[in-house]
Amino acid sequence: MIAFERINKTYPGGTVAVRDLTLTVAEGETLVLLGTSGSGKTTTMKMVNRLIEPTSGQIRIAGQDIMVQDAVTLRRGIGYAIQHIGLFPHMTVAENIAVVPKLLQWPGQKINSRIDELLSMVGVDPDEFRGRLPSQLSGGQKQRIGVARALAADPPVILMDEPFGALDPITREQLQNEFLDLESEIKKTIIFVTHDIFEAVKMGDRIALLHEGVVQQLGTPREIVLNPANEFVSDFLGHHRFQLSLLTKTIRSILRELQITPQSAPAEQPTDFLPARSTLIDALDAFQAASQDSLPVYDAKQFQGWVARHQLFQVVAQVMGEA
């Protein structure tokens, strides 16, 4: 758990970056810091690994005040991923991933098997890519390596600064989905910085929308989209509210609401299925592509039950009514 308590940050020269920020990130939660540039979102994130130190206030990780810990030790226990420029250009993929394990003086054999494990986990073929330099990777591959590197030493907390920012929309969506799948398996406490409301709604368990260093609203994506706390928040949502409201509901929540249980499981996982993390929009796409009237739902390879086309339409209509 990460707790920010009355955090202020004023830069030399008087610019106030963060003002009286208090919030907690629960264990295993993904909190998105959302805002435009200059909103204080990146400053807030960088205070967690002390790349920036608060002017006043306290940050605790698992109950421990981070300012009384050794900064270097603290950082080695926190995963850090940023836009693809963050890979070290003179190190191979394997060397990039090995940085923190090496700092922690893991034995070589353990580091090597960890590299292979992580590369497979992020969908990159270890044999082919271990020895490549970042310059020999596509944008999407660089980003996957960035994520793998942040996970390398299996830290409980991960900071992600616009990790999918520099990607084309298709690759970006693919990586977001893969990361959501990955995350449901590894369960980390994540602080995720973005300026993109769609990404925030998709990735976040909760969103803190910041403006001029002040939290404008803190809540689940659904709460923010359906009940904007003030004019700034509703302006930020702009004319995307319908679309966003369809993103705030997932198949997982529909299963709960409609009390669908895992009955009559298919013999094996078919090619046409709905991942539980799918948003309503993903699900509509999936039904359009599939010929059946019902699709099986899987959560990380676990069968969850069947959702029928008409059930989906009902929920969509209901959500549109609310928005």
Place this chain on the structure above:
Amino acid sequence: MSMLAMSQFLQDYGSDIIRLTGDHLVLTFMAVAIAAALAVPTGVLLAMCPWRRFSNVMLGIVNIFQPIPSLAMVALAGALFIFLKEKLGWGFLRSTGFAPGLVALVAYALLPIIRNTYTGVRQVDDTIVEVAMGMGMKRVQVLFRVQLPLAVPFILAGLRIATVWTIGTATLVSLIGASSLGGLIFTGIARSRISLILAGAIPAIILAMVFDLFLGATERRLTPDENIINTK
């Protein structure tokens, strides 16, 4: 020159040419090695210096010295040694010869290495340095594992420039008594003998070209291929 005259010439001067080429190389290597040992750490310290204004002033001073003509630098080194011996009474010094020649060459080679090292360390993207810190590297680890490796191509370029300049300037230090290929050139000029002038000049030219090519190739081989790939 006929073949006969040529063979006579080589018989007379061949061993001199070889010996002086050797002296020339020894002077060059020692000068560049000493200069690098002084200039690389200086460049790194300037680049890492938290007081920007101080490092800017120091770089400014380096840049002021840069355009000093090589002959003037040789003359200054000669003058310095005469001053030390005659005025300060450092009798153990010889005011001409290897030592003042080496000092002149070292002083001249320092500047490009300091400048390139500084540039090499400073050109590393701030984001990269911040990520390294954020991942839990200590300041020294950031320097040795990230900044210096990324500065290598720049430092090598500095060494190449310094080496080529030093090979050229080393011909001049024979004016203050250091033994180099310059000896043949100046004797040739004094006696109006083209063959002697060429016997000094041609090996010096070849040395400069060979080192430029060799060090240039090393530089390219050690440069991360980011740029090459991006132009594809």
